[in-house]
């Protein structure tokens with residue numbers, strides 16, 4: 001019998017050290033909206049937080065939570081929920097004063113590395129991509145939405161100029177057979193596009209953007225983020241921290257626009273009109289810029305290379321708990337069940 005060492009998939013937390021170093025101190029109650037393997041929660045507790053409430057929609061994070069619970073006891077709680085439900089979570093835990101809310105959005109290394117979750121075109125597996133492990137799968141979308149909706153998903157959520165060509169190839173393929181595996185979809189896209197079309201950056205696999213797009217659609221990622229930021233604005237008190245780490249430009253644009261719209265007086269309004277009370281600034285961006293991982297962190301963890309951290313502090317709430325300025329982000333209202 002051969003003995004094989006079993007490697008447990010793990011996740012190296014990105015930018016949390018930089019965040020903690022930038023804060024004068026860490027204390028009080030924090031909410032970690034993207035618990036994952038608990039790297040952020042652990043770092044916050046070790047840095048001085050009295051309590052951390054973790055949120056994650058993926059039930060497989062429970063195993064990591066058990067390890068933290070054994071170490072930190074009542075200083076740590078986990079909630080299986082979407083982070084857009086942040087306000088309800090704060091109510092459920094009767095949180096009176098929250099010192100900070102952190103997000104490390106996107107997928108974890110455990111989710112990407114496990115072929116059975118279907119997030120990666122580099123590992124063959126079912127075309128799934130559901131963080132919560134229930135609801136509509138990527139295969140449901142690929143095999144059931146109209147060509148126009150598919151093209152919109154790939155264009156708006158993947159920012160892929162080849163969206164229409166890819167959508168056409170998918171529709172043609174599914175007239176003869178369903179596309180149910182990551183390899184099937186990836187081969188199909190490679191066949192339709194070919195690496196030569198990606199001359200400017202040959203190292204990028206042509207499937208990258210479609211996979212990102214499907215993941216965003218399956219998990220409603222952009223709307224989730226926007227709703228969670230609005231909820232954070234409502235539940236944070238003066239001086240509390242909002243810190244968000246993101247990994248692609250669609251997410252970062254939402255975070256940037258959100259913080260900018262809340263940091264200036266009545267953004268978007270004419271300066272000749274009287275200020276609306278509800279549009280008083282609710283946040284101040286710290287450092288006035290995006291923070292990035294150091295070369296050292298990227299060397300140790302190449303997945304950190306595209307990470308961006310934005311930190312803001314909540315200002316004294318005036319004229320209500322929130323700010324009514326809406327921000328724009330792509331939203332594709334695709335319909336299932338329209339096979340052509």
Ligand SMILES: C[S@@+](CC[C@H](N)C(=O)[O-])C[C@H]1O[C@@H](n2cnc3c(N)ncnc32)[C@H](O)[C@@H]1O
Nearest residue numbers: 013034036037038039040056057058082083104
């Ligand atoms: C990048 S990982 C976070 C890793 C974590 N910071 C750590 O150190 O282990 C993102 C996690 O957020 C979760 N997630 C993403 N979107 C979510 C949402 N809308 N609601 C709840 N959890 C979400 C994912 O399931 C995943 O476990």
